[in-house]
Amino acid sequence: MAKKRKVDNLLALAVLSTIVERPMHRYEIAQTLCERGKDRDMAIKWGSLYTVVQNMAKAGFLEVVGSERDGARPERVIYRITDAGRVEMADWTRELLTTPEPEHHRFVAGLSILAVLPPAEVIELLGARLDALGRILEVARRELGDLTGTLPRLFLVESEFGLAMLEAEAAWTRSLRDELIEGSFDGLAQWRDWHDRGMRPSEVTASIERGVAEN
Secondary structure (H helix, E strand, O other), rough: OOOOOOOOOOHHHHHHHOOOOOOHHHHHHOOOOOHHHHHHHHOOOHHHHHHHHHHHHOOOEEEEEEEEEOOOOOOOEEEEOHHHHHHHHHHHHHHHHHHOOOOOOHHHHHHOHHHHHHHHHHHHHHHHHHHHHHHHHHHHHHHHHHHHHHHHHHHHHHHHHHHHHHHHHHHHHHHHHHHHHHHHOOOOHHHHHHOOOOOOHHHHHHHHHHHHHHH
């Protein structure tokens, strides 16, 4: 089970992994994260970054080492990682690599109430999702291909994982859609019947519960 952390926003870990290289101000941290494509893994917003850096400083993971001013721009506070921050970064990384945690996925939420839509519409919607996934996969493969050979693989493994997950989702979605089209999906006839009879969701739920009780 994941432990309770003083700052539990994953953006904090990204900040620690960046600032460990050298002291930086917040704008430089954000710029470095975006240059390395971390904005694809998480939302990097100025307000969130400001709060995360402040909280990490309060927790003792970062410390102020100076400031600088560029022309008329506001003064920029420069931070560096502390020994406690290095320990937190390593410990958090170990936890993420070893401890599976349930992650909320919008697609799963939709699948959980699939019965509210008729099978024919679900087939159409899954087809639209596959089209969208195809476009996303095309971009992801191209971006990974462009980076391969220019960066050590050590810095590309998260992109490889993301691509693998997208491919797995597309394969599973395609398989489900094929079952619905071919008619091999278990319970498909009953599902169609519910919608042909115009049953309300509550009636569908009651019908399923009766079937479970009878079995």
